[in-house]
Amino acid sequence: MTEKRSVSKRQSDEKRAPVSFTPFNVAEGDLWQRIMELPDPREAVRRLSRQDYYWLVKKMDDQRPLLLVLGSEQQWQHLLDMDVWNGDRIDGVRLEGWVEQFMESDPERFVPWFLTDGLFLAYRYLYGAVEVITIDPADDDGVEVPEGFFSIDSVIFVRPRDEELYPVVRSLLETMADFDQRRYEWVLMTLGGIIPAEMEEEMYHFRKARLADDGFLPFNEALEIYAPLDPADLGTDRDHRFIDSRPDMEEDDKYAVPRLPLAHAGSLNLLGRAMERISDTATFDRLCFEFAGLGNRIVVADGLTGRELEELTTAGGKAAAYVSLALEELYGGDEMEAEKALRLHPLSSLFRVGYGFVADIAREARRFVGEGWFREAGIATSFWGEPEDSMLSGLLAGRPKFYDMSSDHAGYREFEYTRDLESCRAALDDLLVLDRLFAQLDRAYPLDRNLAVSPGITFRQLLLTFFARMMTGAEPGYFGLSPSSARQFLELARRGESGPPYRMSRLSGEFATAFTPFMENETPRRKEMLGNVLASVWREFQEEYEMVAGDDLKARYSRLILIEEPEK
Numbered sequence: 001m002t003e004k005r006s007v008s009k010r011q012s013d014e015k016r017a018p019v020s021f022t023p024f025n026v027a028e029g030d031l032w033q034r035i036m037e038l039p040d041p042r043e044a045v046r047r048l049s050r051q052d053y054y055w056l057v058k059k060m061d062d063q064r065p066l067l068l069v070l071g072s073e074q075q076w077q078h079l080l081d082m083d084v085w086n087g088d089r090i091d092g093v094r095l096e097g098w099v100e101q102f103m104e105s106d107p108e109r110f111v112p113w114f115l116t117d118g119l120f121l122a123y124r125y126l127y128g129a130v131e132v133i134t135i136d137p138a139d140d141d142g143v144e145v146p147e148g149f150f151s152i153d154s155v156i157f158v159r160p161r162d163e164e165l166y167p168v169v170r171s172l173l174e175t176m177a178d179f180d181q182r183r184y185e186w187v188l189m190t191l192g193g194i195i196p197a198e199m200e201e202e203m204y205h206f207r208k209a210r211l212a213d214d215g216f217l218p219f220n221e222a223l224e225i226y227a228p229l230d231p232a233d234l235g236t237d238r239d240h241r242f243i244d245s246r247p248d249m250e251e252d253d254k255y256a257v258p259r260l261p262l263a264h265a266g267s268l269n270l271l272g273r274a275m276e277r278i279s280d281t282a283t284f285d286r287l288c289f290e291f292a293g294l295g296n297r298i299v300v301a302d303g304l305t306g307r308e309l310e311e312l313t314t315a316g317g318k319a320a321a322y323v324s325l326a327l328e329e330l331y332g333g334d335e336m337e338a339e340k341a342l343r344l345h346p347l348s349s350l351f352r353v354g355y356g357f358v359a360d361i362a363r364e365a366r367r368f369v370g371e372g373w374f375r376e377a378g379i380a381t382s383f384w385g386e387p388e389d390s391m392l393s394g395l396l397a398g399r400p401k402f403y404d405m406s407s408d409h410a411g412y413r414e415f416e417y418t419r420d421l422e423s424c425r426a427a428l429d430d431l432l433v434l435d436r437l438f439a440q441l442d443r444a445y446p447l448d449r450n451l452a453v454s455p456g457i458t459f460r461q462l463l464l465t466f467f468a469r470m471m472t473g474a475e476p477g478y479f480g481l482s483p484s485s486a487r488q489f490l491e492l493a494r495r496g497e498s499g500p501p502y503r504m505s506r507l508s509g510e511f512a513t514a515f516t517p518f519m520e521n522e523t524p525r526r527k528e529m530l531g532n533v534l535a536s537v538w539r540e541f542q543e544e545y546e547m548v549a550g551d552d553l554k555a556r557y558s559r560l561i562l563i564e565e566p567e568k
Contacts, residue, residue, distance in 0.1 A: 234353065
């Protein structure tokens with residue numbers, strides 16, 4: 001008997017188990033295909049978490065009618081909770097769209113739910129969709145029914161506010177009457193007495209309570225995710241809570257593990273590699289729960305609706321990026337130590353540690369921009385050129401972003417790797433040294449503010465022009481060279497070279513040391529940093545002018561040396 005019960009339980013477990021898949025290579029289409037290959041697709045869909053169901057419905061438009069048929073009423077509720085609200089108000093147009101889809105897909109199941117658990121939604125939909133009048137059939141006066149009204153029972157007459165709603169409204173009301181005639185009459189008869197704003201407020205409170213289980217916390221609570229956490233406080237943070245014992249999956253499917261959010265997080269960073277090391281189901285499921293909840297907290301904290309998949313995937317990407325950043329900063333590339341950290345610390349705490357590293361650099365950037373010489377001189381950050389200006393803009397954003405130039409399509413993304421932090425630290429150090437150099441240069445050779453704020457002017461042009469004037473015997477300063485002096489400078493830089501591409505190496509050392517006298521009171525480290533920055537500027541100059549003939553040097557085409565336009 002014991003063996004027979006064991007076999008029976010195992011068969012039941014196999015039937016009820018959620019669809020499994022490798023977390024980092026799944027796509028919605030793959031998951032759908034696996035579901036449809038199972039003996040009972042309906043059971044498989046209903047074993048999905050509410051969040052995974054929502055992702056599938058939103059992503060797979062072509063399969064949406066079948067997904068609505070296969071989904072549970074709890075999954076429907078989550079779908080509508082996520083998709084028909086704008087802030088604390090219902091979007092009537094979106095609600096109308098979903099009612100139409102449900103009526104086309106599964107009216108026999110949707111209407112009973114709509115009139116019970118979804119009753120407030122039914123009231124809200126009908127209030128916005130129809131006008132209702134009643135006519136006593138015993139009235140001998142033969143009251144004329146206004147144009148456009150129809151009735152199912154010859155007592156209650158209904159007219160859609162929008163003619164296009166007629167088919168779905170008629171189908172809905174007929175199905176309502178077939179399901180429960182008394183409730184149908186009661187809903188329509190009491191429709192005129194509701195106060196939509198009050199009803200929506202009550203609905204909104206219920207919705208918030210339901211979504212809070214998935215991490216959609218009130219804004220002020222969700223915002224705590226951006227409170228930086230010192231790595232030394234890991235393990236002592238009050239947010240340190242675990243899901244040690246998962247609910248019985250056979251009894252309550254609302255706790256089904258949300259897997260798709262983590263599946264979209266990627267596997268190339270340290271978080272992904274550490275997750276792939278975890279083989280025990282309990283830990284992996286806990287992390288799936290935590291990750292989905294963390295992404296949803298970010299959705300709320302960032303002021304997103306969470307309605308669109310792009311927003312959910314963006315929030316999930318941010319969650320993965322900051323957690324991975326924390327792991328890499330704390331443990332280098334050690335996947336084993338990172339795995340231990342995932343077991344010991346909640347993802348929300350690791351996220352806050354990662355965000356704290358970024359917040360530190362952002363604070364340095366704000367201090368530099370607020371206290372630097374260039375700001376006191378009334379000069380914008382564009383003075384530092386690219387990519388420095390974009391880097392600063394990313395750090396100064398309300399939620400700091402990393403400006404990534406490593407790909408063909410440079411742009412902003414979340415901080416994700418230690419090298420991102422190192423890149424920004426190095427760039428800020430370089431800018432600080434350059435700012436101090438210009439502070440001294442400005443004292444010795446005042447910089448014309450009109451020139452400094454001219455469109456397209458950067459520190460590179462001013463330093464190279466200053467150096468070119470120095471080498472050609474022109475008066476020290478920053479204004480453009482005469483065309484003849486510009487050609488003379490190129491000839492000096494190319495002396496001894498027979499033809500293009502010109503390397504112009506003979507002046508690179510002089511350029512790197514030309515500004516040393518202005519930094520005599522600085523530390524050796526800062527002098528070394530300045531030398532490295534100037535060497536980089538000279539390399540950029542070499543690349544820009546290596547193929548340019550002296551006679552072809554024109555003011556309008558000279559990007560790094562300022563040249564006066566010849567008088568006409």
